[in-house]
Amino acid sequence: xxxxxxxxxxxxxxxxxxxxxxxxxxxxxxxxxxxxxxxxxxxxxxxxxxxxxxxxxxxxxxxxxxxxxxxxxxxxxxxxxxxxxx
Amino acid sequence: xxxxxxxxxxxxxxxxxxxxxxxxxxxxxxxxxxxxxxxxxxxxxxxxxxxxxxxxxxxxxxxxxxxxxxxxxxxxxxxxxxxxxx
Numbered sequence: 001x002x003x004x005x006x007x008x009x010x011x012x013x014x015x016x017x018x019x020x021x022x023x024x025x026x027x028x029x030x031x032x033x034x035x036x037x038x039x040x041x042x043x044x045x046x047x048x049x050x051x052x053x054x055x056x057x058x059x060x061x062x063x064x065x066x067x068x069x070x071x072x073x074x075x076x077x078x079x080x081x082x083x084x085x086x
Numbered sequence: 087x088x089x090x091x092x093x094x095x096x097x098x099x100x101x102x103x104x105x106x107x108x109x110x111x112x113x114x115x116x117x118x119x120x121x122x123x124x125x126x127x128x129x130x131x132x133x134x135x136x137x138x139x140x141x142x143x144x145x146x147x148x149x150x151x152x153x154x155x156x157x158x159x160x161x162x163x164x165x166x167x168x169x170x171x172x
Contacts (some may be wrong), residue, residue, distance in 0.1 A: 018116055019113065019115045019116050020112075020113070020114045021111070021112070021114075022108070022110075022112040022113075022114070023109065023110070023111050023112075024111050025108070026108040026110075027105065027106070027107050027108075028105060029107045030105050034104075038139060041139055042136060042139060044138075045135035045138070045139070046135060047099070049131035050131075051129060052131070053124060053127055053128060053131070054124065062165075075143060
């Protein structure tokens with residue numbers, strides 16, 4: 001889905017600098033649950049709610065997932081156009 | 087809203103240990119936008135989507151917001167019952 005087209009084109013020429021939104025999720029589990037699945041599901045949900053509030057260029061979203069011991073972390077790095085919704 | 091009652095009571099006696107979910111949002115702005123408002127809005131949205139997937143005890147959610155220079159950060163620390171939805 002092209003978020004930019006949904007919110008409509010904005011005049012970005014006046015501000016070529018990009019904002020960035022970084023989201024880090026860390027799940028520390030005390031049981032043997034499948035936290036990778038939880039994190040993966042939350043990633044989709046969170047990207048969706050972020051996309052409702054800001055213009056996201058899908059090509060500028062970087063994801064990094066790591067699992068160490070009992071902790072699963074997910075990093076989401078989103079480059080935002082300066083124009084934003086709401 | 088009591089999420090626990092929404093998802094129904096689960097047998098938590100077998101697992102008293104708590105999982106934790108930590109979410110860190112960082113917004114680095116290149117313009118003079120009101121990122122505090124954005125972060126605040128995202129906080130509500132993200133808590134809502136997390137609550138859809140896991141049992142959240144509202145009393146166990148800790149929030150910490152910080153603003154330093156061009157970066158606004160929000161920390162969300164959620165203690166999760168071992169039982170989880172989906």
